[in-house]
Amino acid sequence: MDEGIFQAYEKEIQALEEEIRLLTEQYEDMRQESTFFSDEEILKAMKSLQGETEGETKEHESLSDLKAQLESLERDLSFLMEFTGIHFTSHSKKTVEKTPNKTVRKHRLAGRCHSLPFQLEFQLLEMQKDEKVSAVVSDLSIIMDSREDSNVSKFVSRSLSTYAEWHEHRRHTFLHFKAKYPDIVTLPEGLLGDFIILRSPKVPGFELMIVWKIHLDEEGTTTPVLDLLPKVPEQVLEQRMRRVESIPGSFRSALRLFGIEATLENLIHVLGSGQ
Structure with missing residues (x-):
C-alpha cells in the first residue's frame, strides 16, 4: 500500500478516535448532572406531571361531552329526515381558496326528497378574525333530474332563485x-x-x-x-x-x-x- 494513503487513513482514524473520546466525555458529564436535582426542580416536575394528568382527564371529559352532543345531533337529524322526507346520500367538497384567515369551499350534496332525487350545491366562506369564526353560504342552487319531472326542476330553481335574490x-x-x-x-x-x-x-x-x-x-x-x-x-x-x-x-x-x-x-x- 502506498505510504501516503496509509498515513491519510491513520490520520482519519485518529480524528475519529478523538471525536469518540470527546463525545464520551460529554455523555458522562450529562449523565452525572442529570442524576442530581434540587428540591425546587423536583417540585416543579411533580406539578408539571400533575397538570398533564389533569389535562388528560379534562380532555377525556371533553371528548365524552362531544360524543354526547354528536349523538344528540344525529338523533335530531334522523328526526328531521323522517319528518321532511329528505335524505342525504352523499357529500363532497372542494377547496377553492385558502388563506390564513379565509377558506372558500364548494360543497355538493346528493339526496332524495321522498322519491325525487336532487343535488344541492353551495359555496361556504369561512372567515377567522381573532378567535372567532364566521361562515357565509353563497351560490346556492338545487339541481333535479330532468328525466323525473322538468316542471318540478323549473319550479324549484325559479322559486329558490327569486327567494334568494x-x-x-x-x-x-x-x-x-x-x-x-x-x-x-x-x-x-x-x-x-x-x-x-x-x-x-x-x-x-x-x-x-x-x-x-x-x-x-x-x-x-x-x-x-x-x-x-x-x-x-x-x-x-x-x-x-x-x-x-x-x-x-x-x-x-x-x-x-x-x-x-x-x-x-x-x-x-x-x-x-x-x-
Whole structure:
C-alpha cells in the first residue's frame, strides 16, 4: 500500500478516535448532572406531571361531552329526515381558496326528497378574525333530474332563485341603513333577521319596528311583505294618539308610491328630526 494513503487513513482514524473520546466525555458529564436535582426542580416536575394528568382527564371529559352532543345531533337529524322526507346520500367538497384567515369551499350534496332525487350545491366562506369564526353560504342552487319531472326542476330553481335574490336585497338594505344611520338603526337579530328597529334620538322610548318578511305562495311566487309596528311612550301616545295610529297605514301607502328604500330613508329622516 502506498505510504501516503496509509498515513491519510491513520490520520482519519485518529480524528475519529478523538471525536469518540470527546463525545464520551460529554455523555458522562450529562449523565452525572442529570442524576442530581434540587428540591425546587423536583417540585416543579411533580406539578408539571400533575397538570398533564389533569389535562388528560379534562380532555377525556371533553371528548365524552362531544360524543354526547354528536349523538344528540344525529338523533335530531334522523328526526328531521323522517319528518321532511329528505335524505342525504352523499357529500363532497372542494377547496377553492385558502388563506390564513379565509377558506372558500364548494360543497355538493346528493339526496332524495321522498322519491325525487336532487343535488344541492353551495359555496361556504369561512372567515377567522381573532378567535372567532364566521361562515357565509353563497351560490346556492338545487339541481333535479330532468328525466323525473322538468316542471318540478323549473319550479324549484325559479322559486329558490327569486327567494334568494329578495333575501340578499333585504340584507344589503339593512346593512346600508345600519352603516348610514348607526345612532338610529339597530339590528337585534343581525343582518339575517327579518326586522330592524328605528329609535328616535329626540324622543326617548319611541321606536318603530320595520318587519320585512319574504312570502312564498303555493305557486312559487315570491313577494316581499313589509309592515310597521310602533312602540310609543305613554306621554307621547296621549298627546299624539291620532298621528301614532296613522303611522302604519301611511307607511304602507308610502311603500306603494316610493318603494322600500325611499320609504325607509324618509322615515328615518322624520324620526331623526323628532317630528
